[in-house]
Amino acid sequence: xxxxxxxxxxxxxxxxxxxxxxxxxxxxxxxxxxxxxxxxxxxxxxxxxxxxxxxxxxxxxxxxxxxxxxxxxxxxxxxxxxxxxxxxxxxxxxxxxxxxxxxxxxxxxxxxxxxxxxxxxxxxxxxxxxxxxxxxxxxxxxxxxxxxxxxxxxxxxxxxxxxxxxxxxxxxxxxxxxxxxxxxxxxxxxxxxxxxxxxxxxxxxxxxxxxxxxxxxxxxxxxxxxxxxxxxxxxxxxxxxxxxxxxxxxxxxxxxxxxxxxxxxxxxxxxxxxxxxxxxxxxxxxxxxxxxxxxxxxxxxxxxxxxxxxxxxxxxxxxxxxxxxxxxxxxxxxxxxxxxxxxxxxxxxxxxxxxxxxxxxxxxxxxxxxxxxxxxxxxxxxxxxxxxxxxxxxxxxxxxxxxxxxxxxxxxxxxxxxxxxxxxxxxxxxxxxxxxxxxxxxxxxxxxxxxxxxxxxxxxxxxxxxxxxxxxxxxxxxxxxxxxxxxxxxxxxxxxxxxxxxxxxxxxxxxxxxxxxxxxxxxxxxxxxxxxxxxxxxxxxxxxxxxxxxxxxxxxxxxxxxxxxxxxxxxxxxxxxxxxxxxxxxxxxxxxxxxxxxxxxxxxxxxxxxxxxxxxxxxxxxxxxxxxxxxxxxxxxxxxxxxxxxxxxxxxxxxxxxxxxxxxxxxxxxxxxxxxxxxxxxxxxxxxxxxxxxxxxxxxxxxxxxxxxxxxxxxxxxxxxx
Numbered sequence: 001x002x003x004x005x006x007x008x009x010x011x012x013x014x015x016x017x018x019x020x021x022x023x024x025x026x027x028x029x030x031x032x033x034x035x036x037x038x039x040x041x042x043x044x045x046x047x048x049x050x051x052x053x054x055x056x057x058x059x060x061x062x063x064x065x066x067x068x069x070x071x072x073x074x075x076x077x078x079x080x081x082x083x084x085x086x087x088x089x090x091x092x093x094x095x096x097x098x099x100x101x102x103x104x105x106x107x108x109x110x111x112x113x114x115x116x117x118x119x120x121x122x123x124x125x126x127x128x129x130x131x132x133x134x135x136x137x138x139x140x141x142x143x144x145x146x147x148x149x150x151x152x153x154x155x156x157x158x159x160x161x162x163x164x165x166x167x168x169x170x171x172x173x174x175x176x177x178x179x180x181x182x183x184x185x186x187x188x189x190x191x192x193x194x195x196x197x198x199x200x201x202x203x204x205x206x207x208x209x210x211x212x213x214x215x216x217x218x219x220x221x222x223x224x225x226x227x228x229x230x231x232x233x234x235x236x237x238x239x240x241x242x243x244x245x246x247x248x249x250x251x252x253x254x255x256x257x258x259x260x261x262x263x264x265x266x267x268x269x270x271x272x273x274x275x276x277x278x279x280x281x282x283x284x285x286x287x288x289x290x291x292x293x294x295x296x297x298x299x300x301x302x303x304x305x306x307x308x309x310x311x312x313x314x315x316x317x318x319x320x321x322x323x324x325x326x327x328x329x330x331x332x333x334x335x336x337x338x339x340x341x342x343x344x345x346x347x348x349x350x351x352x353x354x355x356x357x358x359x360x361x362x363x364x365x366x367x368x369x370x371x372x373x374x375x376x377x378x379x380x381x382x383x384x385x386x387x388x389x390x391x392x393x394x395x396x397x398x399x400x401x402x403x404x405x406x407x408x409x410x411x412x413x414x415x416x417x418x419x420x421x422x423x424x425x426x427x428x429x430x431x432x433x434x435x436x437x438x439x440x441x442x443x444x445x446x447x448x449x450x451x452x453x454x455x456x457x458x459x460x461x462x463x464x465x466x467x468x469x470x471x472x473x474x475x476x477x478x479x480x481x482x483x484x485x486x487x488x489x490x491x492x493x494x495x496x497x498x499x500x501x502x503x504x505x506x507x508x509x510x511x512x513x514x515x516x517x518x519x520x521x522x523x524x525x526x527x528x529x530x531x532x533x534x535x536x537x538x539x540x541x542x543x544x545x546x547x548x549x550x551x552x553x554x555x556x557x558x559x560x561x562x563x564x565x566x567x568x569x570x571x572x573x574x575x576x577x578x579x580x581x582x583x584x585x586x587x588x589x590x591x592x593x594x595x596x597x598x599x600x601x602x603x604x605x606x607x608x609x610x611x612x613x614x615x616x617x618x619x620x621x622x623x624x625x626x627x628x629x630x631x632x633x634x635x636x637x638x639x640x641x642x643x644x645x646x647x648x649x650x651x652x653x654x655x656x657x658x659x660x661x662x663x664x665x666x667x668x669x670x671x672x673x674x675x676x677x678x679x680x681x682x683x684x685x686x687x688x689x690x691x692x693x694x695x696x697x698x699x700x701x702x703x704x705x706x707x708x709x710x711x712x713x714x715x716x717x718x719x720x721x722x
Contacts (some may be wrong), residue, residue: 003054003526003600010059014200021159021197025189026051028159029125030059031197032166039091039120039203040069042079044495046098047135048186049127050526053096060539067206072528072540075495076102080109083179086120087113087220089210091203092170096125099183100139101440101460105496107144113179114148115230116220117238120205121170122179124150128269130323131357133186138355140324141183145301149234151242152301153182156253156268159193165298168251176242178234183300185269239302246299252307255294262375263311264367265333266321268298270358274321277363281371282380291378303332309340317345317374319367323358325349345374408448413642414667416564416592417443417517421451422637422669423570424485428453431578434485435470439463439497441489441524443517450639454487461496463488464505464514471510483578483586484512490546491522494530498549505585506554513577517564518546518591527597534593546589557586564592567672595665610690618688619666623658627682630655634670634680643670658682 012023013031021031029052033041041063045053056063056070063070073079079095086093097106103126113122126141145152151172155165165182173180219226246252253268266274274294278284283291295311297303312318312333320330330348337344352358352366371378411418420443428434438444438454439461447454458466463486470484488497493516501514520535522528529537531544547560557580559573570590577586609616625648635643635658642664645656660670670683689696 003050006051006055006058010055010062013059013062015197017197017199019197020194022194023192024051025157025159025162025184025191025193026055028163028193028195029166029184030055032163033094033123034062034066034068034200035163035198036121036167036170037092037201037203038068038094038123038170039205040082040085040093040207041095042071042073042082042093043096043125044073044076044079044098044102045522045525045528046102047127047129047525048133048189049096049098049125049184050528051189052125052127053528054526057539062200066200066202067208068203069207076106077109080106080113080124083109083113083118083122083124085207085210086118086122086179087116088215088217089120089205090174091120091205091207091210092123093120094123094125097127098129098136099126099141100129100144101136102126103141103144105460110144110150110179111148112222114150114234115222115227117177117230117233118173118179119177119220121173123166123169123173124179124181126181126183127189128154128183128185130185132359138324141181142300142328143326145181146328149178149239150301151176151178151180151299153180153251153298154267154269154300155182155184155188155298156271156296157185157188157191158271159191160195161268161298162188163195165251168249171249172242172245172251175245176238178238178242183269187272188269243302243304246302246304247306251299252304253294253296253298254307254311255288255290255296256311257291257293260291260293260375261316262370262378263293263295263315263318264321265295265297265308265311265318265329267300267323267329268296270321270323270363271296273358273360273363274367276360277367280360280364281367281378283378297329300329303329303336305336305340308333308336309342312337312342312344315344317347317370319351319370320346320348321352321358321363321366322348323356325355410445410448410639410641411442412596413640413663414595414665414669415442416519416595416667417446418638418640419565419567419669419672420487420515420517420570420590421446421453423567423574424453425451425637426567426571427574427578430575432482434482434578435467437463437467437484437486439486439488439492441492441517442519443487443489446487450636459496461488461492461494461498461501463492464497464501464512467512468504468508468510471505471508471512485578486512486514488514488516489524490516490518490520490532491524491530493546493549494532498553502550502555502585502587503553509583510585511583513574513586513588515574516546516550516587516589518589519594519597520591521594521597523594523597527594527600550587550589555587556584557582559586559588561588561590562592564590565667565669565672567669595667599665613691615692616690618690620686620688621660621664621666621668621670622684622686623660624682624684625649625657628657629682630657631680632658634658634683638670640670 009027041056043053076097083093085091129136130140153165153169155162169180169182275284278290320333322329327349334346351369436454438447438457444457456466467484467486520533522530529535529540529542532546533542550558561570573588606616642661644659646659648657
């Protein structure tokens with residue numbers, strides 16, 4: 001079950017030549033793949049391209065009509081390996097994943113693919129997750145493209161340009177026998193616009209036709225001595241062919257002003273922010289007309305020497321706009337200008353920050369620095385003014401730091417993973433702290449307040465492996481040690497954790513504890529199905545229990561908890577795992593459905609039931625203010641966004657009491673935590689019934705009357721102090 005459905009939007013993928021396509025960047029990429037005659041698509045979900053996988057999944061009927069094979073891969077390495085279908089056959093294939101983390105996983109397959117080369121066009125669509133909106137380490141794809149000699153496209157954020165780069169990307173791949181990477185940033189994936197569509201194309205050769213006529217070419221298999229020939233082929237044949245195609249088809253764009261003394265060389269993905277910065281300085285308009293010459297590199301790698309020389313000749317200075325370090329492009333352009341003996345001052349990181357995302361504000365400051373130094377006549381008095389301090393430096397905003405607490409990222413309201421870490425905190429009080437290895441996924445939020453659990457995170461599904469170094473001492477006789485704890489999600493388990501984590505622990509006779517958080521989906525990437533999901537999608541096989549796979553690799557000590565909200569049970573099992581004298585790896589599978597996906601599944605059903613006049617019960621939890629003592633242990637062990645505090649209203653109670661707001665989803669975690677820590681009777685559950693039966697309404701009137709009479713009797717006998 002994905003985060004959202006594209007069932008309606010995918011109908012627009014059927015429009016033909018001459019019609020105007022309107023939609024999101026992700027949909028435009030999908031339409032471009034179909035217009036290019038792609039034969040197969042595979043990938044692994046992750047921001048910012050999760051929706052591309054969701055669109056393809058919802059477009060299964062259209063893909064079947066065109067004989068296009070699509071699959072949601074087990075990992076990025078699996079997806080990359082499918083491009084083998086383009087090595088021997090003239091079949092166009094595309095894969096997609098989140099970079100750079102996904103590219104690291106897929107690196108083995110990509111290295112072999114780029115060495116042997118391809119016959120059909122091979123396109124790798126990279127969700128470039130760099131900058132302020134990123135959720136991973138700050139790295140870029142450029143280094144990998146250089147290392148493996150794969151061409152890297154970075155299209156200008158405009159739907160016509162993105163679509164054109166997808167189509168030209170396949171052609172470039174076939175012209176140079178080289179796989180091509182197409183990186184799309186967060187803003188490119190989700191921008192909206194229009195472009196003139198073309199007809200969808202069936203593959204020139206389908207996968208079925210290829211299997212009926214198998215082909216084999218030893219020169220494309222990565223095995224000595226062919227591997228040594230392939231390295232020379234990259235430099236002597238493929239690179240010149242790529243440069244010739246890029247130059248002839250003008251994949252890079254020139255926005256020129258012949259008389260200007262300064263110019264900007266920028267990656268395509270940075271075009272919109274650069275244009276906006278120029279607008280702030282009064283040097284561009286809303287429609288892209290600019291007073292400054294621009295050389296927009298929609299092809300980030302390779303750099304085309306002739307185009308750089310052509311652009312820089314006759315200019316006083318040029319600024320290279322390239323995010324992050326190292327400054328690969330700036331170095332390459334400096335080499336080109338030196339060899340061509342072009343007398344032009346090259347600026348880059350001397351005017352712009354060494355690292356970090358180049359937002360409009362950052363670019364405005366950098367461009368102002370350039371123009372003040374080399375072209376002061378371009379700026380009027382306002383634009384020439386000194387840099388304005390950021391709004392966060394104003395006294396009013398700065399004062400908020402003293403009164404508004406920091407808001408760390410956290411679990412969603414009702415998240416079934418929250419009680420798991422509450423139980424871990426309770427066990428920590430009894431047994432002391434343990435080394436905890438965290439993993440990629442929602443459960444990584446446990447390292448932040450209020451839980452503060454977790455010391456490392458090394459990769460998706462790698463938590464048990466990262467804890468295995470601490471297992472060596474368990475095999476030394478006479479030495480006592482504490483067991484380590486590894487926390488891994490069900491998505492990470494199927495991605496990498498089964499072999500590198502659980503299988504490795506069995507093989508090396510590790511004696512530590514692994515908790516597998518099973519929330520039925522690959523939740524952190526948007527709620528996609530995985531092998532252990534409880535749903536029944538038509539195109540995938542699910543309902544494969546994690547416990548069966550764990551037993552299959554040899555784990556003997558295994559416990560399953562099918563309701564993570566039972567904090568007491570969770571605490572007992574974890575305590576047993578950490579104290580048992582039984583040797584070997586201990587695995588706990590803790591299962592409850594992701595609350596976000598549960599809400600997405602149940603809310604439409606409730607709306608329909610209400611519309612049909614059927615009985616609907618909505619549960620809510622509350623706190624009895626008269627009973628609550630203001631201990632707040634429930635908050636310290638829960639951290640639920642719906643759980644807060646408010647004044648008690650009782651002059652004899654100085655401490656605020658707990659309070660539950662309307663965002664509560666009635667998971668019951670706050671009451672369970674309070675009960676597991678200290679018996680707390682202040683929590684109650686209320687059932688709101690809509691479209692109640694006649695007998696229920698009659699009972700409600702009787703109960704309300706009795707309660708009202710008791711309340712009046714109690715109020716009359718309440719002591720009054722003057």
